[in-house]
Amino acid sequence: MKRILKNIVMTIAIPVLVYVFFLIVCNLFGSPGFGVGSDLSTILYTTLYTGMIALAMSYNLTCGRFDFSVGSTIVLAAILGGNIVKDNKLGPVALLLIIVVIAAVLGLISGLAYVALKIPPMVVSIGIAMVYEAAGLMFNRAKGIKMIGNSALIFSKPPYSILIAGVAVLVLIFLYNFTSFGFQWKMLRSGQKIAVDIGVNEKLNAVICYVIAGVLLGIAAVMYLSKFGTVSPEIGLSSSSFFMSAFLPLFIGGAIEKYSDKNIGVLMGALAQAMITSGFGKLGFSSSLQTVLNGVIVMAFLVYTSNSYKLVLRKLHKEKLARALAAAK
């Protein structure tokens, strides 16, 4: 029982700390409206939206596969799906299904491309991102999708946003912990050669990761479309701006994974990121200053996670040193 309590505390530690910090700072300096009323709904939306993107990237990044085509998948899925729904005057459920299916197919394509060509994933994903962006531009003569006020756009507000994101996370928890895909994924993450020698089908596992990423990006696309009602095509790899805010959740998720589950960890990271952004907003920082501060926080976290093994090592050395000195006497 004690261990479970410790796990829960550690899992929610980071978001709670961030919340308390900004609550104090905002009330002292900035306008006091932090984490209350409409600000809360923004934090909820940003948490779920950034969380979906971060989760989509987490399944590939931890296996060494950086995916540049995240942003372009969201844009293309929203534009194709949105126009189909708008032209045929379909309802919200159709909007969700169509966009998620399209995004899953886009994920499948980029997964198959990577597995078939066997060239570094980062390189493939840049080529794929270019092609998806170009497709988004060609479709509908660069008008993208404009369906403002359309009745189907319900997914940016609770309860629908929580519903779709919640179901997605539950499915992921099930897949990650209770299916052979999850087990084999964990093995491939740190023991690629051994796993492949034993007989684990790495290609299938990689493609599944890309499809899962596709589905999650589809959900993110639906939420984005519901929030703004319009998506315009990106060009010149500028769609990479979509995943800039996903790094912090990814690393916080990595740190929290031991205490609970990777997917919950990433969501907690997204919650922390959302609170940081709205906290900065309340304190009246300019958007460029916010980018700088966000960047510094991510860098600090990068340095911590990649050097935390040194702390463990130092502890071991200290113990051994004590034993050596004792033996020497």
Next chain:
Amino acid sequence: MAQELIFEAKNLTKHFGPTVALNGVDFKVYRGQITGLIGENGSGKSTITSIAAGMQPATSGEMTFLGKAHSPSTMIEGSKLGIGMIVQEQGTVSGITVAENIFAGEESRFRSGPFISKRKMNQEARKAMEDIGFTGVDPAAYIDTLDMQSRKLVEIAKVMYNKPEMLVVDETTTALSQHGREIIYGIMRKMKEDNKAVVFISHDLQELIDTCDTLTVLRDGDLITTLDRDQMDEDTIKKYMVGREMKGDYYRADYGTPVSEEVVLEVDKVTSGSGLLMNFSMKVHRGEILGIGGLSHCGMHELGKLMFGEDKLLTGKITHVPSGEAITSTQTAMKHGFGYVSKNRDTESLVLTATIQDNIISASYDKIAKGLVMTPKAVKEFVDEQVESLSIKCAGVGQDVQYLSGGNKQKVVFGKWIGRNCDILILDCPTRGVDIGVKAAMYQLIDQMRKAGKTIIMISEELPELLGMSDRLLILKDGALAGEFFRSETLDENHIIEVMI
């Protein structure tokens, strides 16, 4: 008793790109027998067994197992068909639990409805470990919490869980402690009693002679002969392995040559960051071959790295006596003419994807470059000299090191340090994974270097090599000095083994 055939390979062939690992080998394994397999590195012995186990496909030829045609595509399929294999390298994946390692790839066995129950998996894992007498490990713990020995035993438990009809033990014993070896010998004996088959591969001739019923010798991908128990003795085995009479002395022939009193390196109350080495002191004299032996985890490898400034030094000091300077980093060590050949050659002494030329010059840029300029001519001279003097067989200096044989790779490493003409050479298992032909050349080379006045510190897990080559031999046990022996004809392995184990 009638020997019942369990496994047969007919005209088995395997090509790795241009090189031929196996050409047309016929190999039979009988029930109730431990079939020994021996051969140089690259002779194809591991290739046969990994094809049988399903780790890699054969280029041509067929196999029959338990009377049926047999060609498994993965190790999981192989184990289901009844062939289990234990390899030398680490076969467990870190970052996941012990149970997940044991049932890697076979999770669906514990599926109840859509879920895979971790509870059932842990239960079965505990049972599998208890089957081979390996107790006291929590199957739900992360495997990283276990030391090397226990991780290997987890691997053995995994293989035995599938109740294999034929078990392949591929050079596993060398990396294990005594306790681990006992477990393996026990398993092999039990398999033999249950009228199942065991294929045992090892470098240690004595071990093979003690345990195997028949011994098959392989060389360069061809099956040479199969010896029965009575025909097995070390010299005939070696003769078949090398294929020609061993000309001249294998090790050093001279005894009683005096060693200069001058101390060139002093190790004073040293404790290494990792491993067991603690408060260890020793002195090294100029021009001597100092042998350091012991079991694989006794701390000698950490000592080697410390002397080269590679590892973290918790206590004590290592000083290069002639200059009085302490060795704190690789740069200072190399400044004083130190050289270091690591035990894991492919991951620490060589860059496999680089060319032979780049590897050989990688330790002597300051020697080749005049000022800043390193002319291709100077580089070519430097490298050609090494390739000739060590007679490295290769398609050209521009060939990638990864396409060379084990022996030639080791020659490149030696070339790297000899090119720099170091005074003090630290060799960690210099002849590991090298075939006997090249081993003999290595020993001659080490002897020549001694004669040229170089100081050599040879760390090795093979006692015959230590006995044959070193002027003075230190034996380590659990991080401390267990015994010191001096070179003499009468010295033999038994004295040393008592101290070592």
Next chain:
Amino acid sequence: MSEKKSTKINLGGIGKLAPLIGLVLVILIFTALTGGKLLSVTNLQNMANQVMVTALVAIGAVFVYGVGNFDMSLGGAVLFSAVLGAMAAVRSGSIFVTLVVCILVSVAIALIKGIFSAYIEVPFFIFTIVLGSVISSIVLVIMGSETTVYLKDAVREIPTFNFTQMTIINVVFLAVYFLVCLFLFNYTPIGSKAKMMGGNKVSAKQSGINDKKMHVLTFVISAIGVALAAFILIIRTRTIGSQTAGSVGTDVLIALVVGGMPISGGPKSKISAGLVGALTVVVLNSGLTMVGLSTAWIQAIRGVVFIVVVLVSSFSYRGKLLPR
């Protein structure tokens, strides 16, 4: 084991020459498609100017990628040195001061990156993506309300260069920097050390290669390329805004990969990858635009060509495991 001549090498050989073949192919195809206009004098001058920034930065980046550091912050570095250089130009009015400021600023950024990659272990690739966006935002904070920096308000008249003079300056800068880098990479230990470090960090360290010094040194060499690119940007466009050099980060990556540079660096790195890659990309862009395709088609084709060239040059190292 018999030592038959390894066919592996010539298969790899084709892989090595793929980028050069790619460049020639692209030139031939588009010369035909544009009825020779591609190689018209105007367009050659045009391409010489366009290739400048990408080539200069890519050639320097070969050292950094070679050591195994995957640097995505080059665009930010060019922007930062260009903005500060332009500001110096306006206040000092002298071209020489501008060049010196560009060099100092880009070397300073290089040292920051050097410290992080050598002394503080960090997943360098993600670090530079974040560093790139931070640098661009710092530029906005510095420029504040000054919006864009125009050379024409300089204290003393900065000499303007007409079109042809500009081309000559470009050619001289690129040729000199390329030859210096060619010399450093192939005729001094730096290149070989970088290749070894990129190939296997541990064994490079065990051969006595001082990895910390090498990390910093390779960043400084790349910083010189960044500074030259920023300088040329200033004197050519005479206007530096907050969006300058926005796409340099990805252009350099594409140029290096198309030039045959392995993503993780190591022994197969070659200095020619920077130049050949940049030339191929410029010819491709120029040809596609001249053929009169819409922007969307241009980018789609560029994406496909990018993947195909990488596929061809990856034939020399195909393993059983999926590359990471």
Next chain:
Amino acid sequence: MKKKVLSMMLAAAMVFSMAACGSDDAAGNDQGGDTRQEEPSGDEDQAPADEGGDTDIQEPAGDETPSDGAADITLDGSWPEETVKIGFVGYDQASEQQQAITAYFDYLCENFNMEIMYSEDLTDAQSELDFIGQCAAAGCKAVIGYYNEAKEQSAITCADYQMYYWGGFGGDEESVAAAVEGAGEYYLGGYTLGDAEYEAGRSMAKALAEQGCEKVVLCSGGAAMGVPMFVSRKQGFEDGVKEAVDGGATMEIVYEVEGWPGTDAFTAAQTSVMDMDIDAIASTFDVAMWFQLVMESGKADSLKLACIGEVSDTYYDFFNSGLVSVIVYDNEETCFGNAIPLILNAVSGTKLVDESGNGFLFPVERWTITTPEQYNSVYDLHDAGNWVVTAEDIANLVVAFNADATTDTFKDFYGSFTIDSVK
């Protein structure tokens, strides 16, 4: 290894020597059109080109009878014989204004033998100059500087390539003077709305004041990022508010939202704005990203939106429902369409120039739409496929068609066009 390096050096040397010798050539005969240029086009400026049009006058003489000039040239895309390729420097293909311009130019290309080459999304001076070079290589005759970061440097680069340049640099006289001096006869001039961006912000504020809005939120877009266009629009809006307050209205800017939609910061700011009790949101770029939020918050009737935008279907139902009350509209046909007559005249040898013989700045009206009737008058016209400035109007301004066309007739036609003159 050595063979490859040598072959590589050879390739590089070959490319650069061609560039170097190419550049000597161009320096040699700066004046005349480059004879070795591949395109068969005759020299535009050497001798007055006399394709097709029988009128052969350099300067527009007033006494020519208009009738015979226009008679034998039909508007079916056959004139001028040799297709006039024009480069268009754009910054965002997805922006509504650029899409509206593209539609208008497509219509004109059906009437005149023209071909427009659109640039990729250019963000900085260097890629702008690269694109201009690209147009020269593709054989363009002129470049329309819809987007301009490098100011007069673009005009000078066009002159180097012997191409005409259209662009008013946002009404910046200093840059126009430098362009005239640097680019000479290749600079055609451009429209000016008298510091267009500043005026747009000011008229938006004025219109909102007239509609009695007191508490206003301003979306300043790229102002914080130092993009000149947005900085002056914001400045204009703030001054407009000050003027309204001096004129007795109670009006103040309650909150400023920076940056672009899509970033987390923008989303957070939008939500907090919806909480404030404000009666207007003004944006220095489009305002479509607010519709969804305003509709959901149920403030559609109490809130007014103003923006610098387009007459297009996105705004149609929101303008008619009264949600959007003010649109400051640079009508693409008058603001950017005027480039076509200038280019056609220059290409056919009858370049329109001001009294001192150079390219000139001419004022153009910026329309402030405040009533649905005004909005629908333009929208219905476009919807039905006809245009405010038709091909015939443009033909009238080209000397080859109508000998009476002069710089003054051109200035009057475009200068006087207001929302009310739309039939």
